[in-house]
Amino acid sequence: MIDKYQFLHHFLPHPTKKKRAVLLQHGAMLTYALVLVTFLGIFRTIPRVAPGVLGYASDISVSDLLKGTNKIRNENGLNSLRLNQSLTKAAEAKAHHMFAHNYWAHVAPDGTTPWDFVLDSNYDYSYAGENLAKNFDSSNDVVKAWFNSPSHRENLLSTNYDEIGFAVVNGVLDGYETTLVVQMFGRPRAAIPVASKEEEDRILTSYETVPTEATQVITISPEKAPELAFNLAGPQEVLPAVDVTTATRSITLLVSGFLFILLALDIWYSRRRAIPRLSGNAFAHITFLVMTVVGVWFALTPGKVL
Amino acid sequence: MKLTKDIPQIFILTIGLGLVVFFMYFFRFDKNAQLITGAVGCIYYTVWGIIHHALKERLSMAIFFEYVLFGLVVFLLLLLSFTL
Numbered sequence: 001m002i003d004k005y006q007f008l009h010h011f012l013p014h015p016t017k018k019k020r021a022v023l024l025q026h027g028a029m030l031t032y033a034l035v036l037v038t039f040l041g042i043f044r045t046i047p048r049v050a051p052g053v054l055g056y057a058s059d060i061s062v063s064d065l066l067k068g069t070n071k072i073r074n075e076n077g078l079n080s081l082r083l084n085q086s087l088t089k090a091a092e093a094k095a096h097h098m099f100a101h102n103y104w105a106h107v108a109p110d111g112t113t114p115w116d117f118v119l120d121s122n123y124d125y126s127y128a129g130e131n132l133a134k135n136f137d138s139s140n141d142v143v144k145a146w147f148n149s150p151s152h153r154e155n156l157l158s159t160n161y162d163e164i165g166f167a168v169v170n171g172v173l174d175g176y177e178t179t180l181v182v183q184m185f186g187r188p189r190a191a192i193p194v195a196s197k198e199e200e201d202r203i204l205t206s207y208e209t210v211p212t213e214a215t216q217v218i219t220i221s222p223e224k225a226p227e228l229a230f231n232l233a234g235p236q237e238v239l240p241a242v243d244v245t246t247a248t249r250s251i252t253l254l255v256s257g258f259l260f261i262l263l264a265l266d267i268w269y270s271r272r273r274a275i276p277r278l279s280g281n282a283f284a285h286i287t288f289l290v291m292t293v294v295g296v297w298f299a300l301t302p303g304k305v306l
Numbered sequence: 307m308k309l310t311k312d313i314p315q316i317f318i319l320t321i322g323l324g325l326v327v328f329f330m331y332f333f334r335f336d337k338n339a340q341l342i343t344g345a346v347g348c349i350y351y352t353v354w355g356i357i358h359h360a361l362k363e364r365l366s367m368a369i370f371f372e373y374v375l376f377g378l379v380v381f382l383l384l385l386l387s388f389t390l
Contacts, residue, residue: 029375036382
C-alpha cells in the first residue's frame with residue numbers, strides 16, 4: 001500500500017533499498033547542518049545591519065532587585081542593605097557608560113573602574129563592590145544568578161556593606177536590545193548614618209513615576225531633594241521584535257522534534273516490515289537527541305552575570 | 307541475545323550523556339563551560355557510535371558519516387542555543 005506512494009519514503013525506511021527514510025540520509029543531515037549554520041549567520045548578522053531587532057525580553061524592577069537581595073541577606077542572618085542615592089547614581093552612570101561605549105565589563109576599555117563612578121557620585125567609601133547582569137528576563141532570575149555565582153554571592157553576603165544602589169537600563173549592546181543591571185555596594189568612609197528609609201522610598205517612588213520611553217531624564221525639584229537631580233533610566237519592560245531566547249529554543253525544539261519523529265517512525269516501520277539495514281542505532285540517536293533537548297531546555301538560563 | 311550484548315554499551319552511553327546533562331546544569335550560569343560540555347558530549351556520542359559499530363563488526367563508511375553528521379547537527383543546535 002505504502003509502496004504506491006513513494007514520497008512516503010521521505011519519512012519511512014525503504015524495504016527494498018534497505019535504507020533509512022530520505023530525510024534521515026546523509027544528504028538530508030548535511031542540509032540540516034547547513035540550515036543551522038545559515039541561522040547562526042543570520043542571528044550574527046542582524047544585530048550589525050539592524051541593531052535592536054534581536055533582543056532579550058525583560059521585566060526587571062529596582063524594588064524587586066532590592067527585595068530579592070535583602071531577602072537573601074536576611075535568610076543568611078545579615079542586615080538589609082539600604083538603597084542609597086549616590087550608589088544609585090553611580091550604578092546609573094556605569095550602565096549608561098557601558099551602552100555609550102558598547103562594552104560589558106567591570107573595567108571600561110578606556111580604563112574607567114567601577115570605583116571612579118562611585119567617587120564621581122560623591123560617595124566616599126571604605127568598601128565598595130559591583131555586580132553586573134545582562135539579558136535576564138526577571139528580577140528574580142538576576143538575584144538567583146548572582147547568588148549561584150561564588151564571586152557575586154560574596155558581594156551579596158558581605159558584611160562589609162551597609163548600602164546599595166541599582167540601575168536597570170534598557171538599550172542596545174552589541175546590536176542586541178537588552179537590559180543591563182548594575183548593582184553597587186558600599187560602606188561610607190565617614191561615620192555618617194546610612195541612607196534613611198525615607199531616602200530609599202523617595203528613590204523607589206521616582207522609579208515608579210518614570211514614563212515609558214526607553215530613557216528618561218528625571219529632575220526632582222531641588223527644594224524637595226536636591227541630591228536626586230540626576231538622570232534616571234527607569235526600568236521598563238523590553239519587548240524586542242525577535243526575542244533571542246524564545247527564537248533559539250523554538251528552533252532547537254523544532255529541529256529536534258522533527259528528527260525525533262523521523263527516528264521513531266524509522267524504528268516502528270523497520271520492525272513492522274522487518275527491514276534489515278546497515279545503519280546507525282536509531283535508539284541511540286533518540287537518546288542523544290532527547291538528552292540534548294533536556295540540556296538546552298532546563299540548563300540554558302537566559303542572562304549572564306559578571 | 308543481541309539486546310543483552312548491547313546493554314553494557316548502551317549503559318556506557320547513558321551514563322556519559324547523563325554526565326553531560328549534569329554538567330550542563332552544573333555550569334548553568336557559565337555559558338562557555340556549557341558549550342564546551344555540549345561539544346564534549348557530541349564528540350563522546352560520535353566516538354561511542356563508531357566504537358559501538360566497530361565492536362559489532364558492522365562499521366562502514368556510511369555508518370561512520372551518519373554518526374559524524376548526527377553529532378554535527380546536534381552540536382550546531384547547541385551552538386545556536388548557547389552562543390546567542
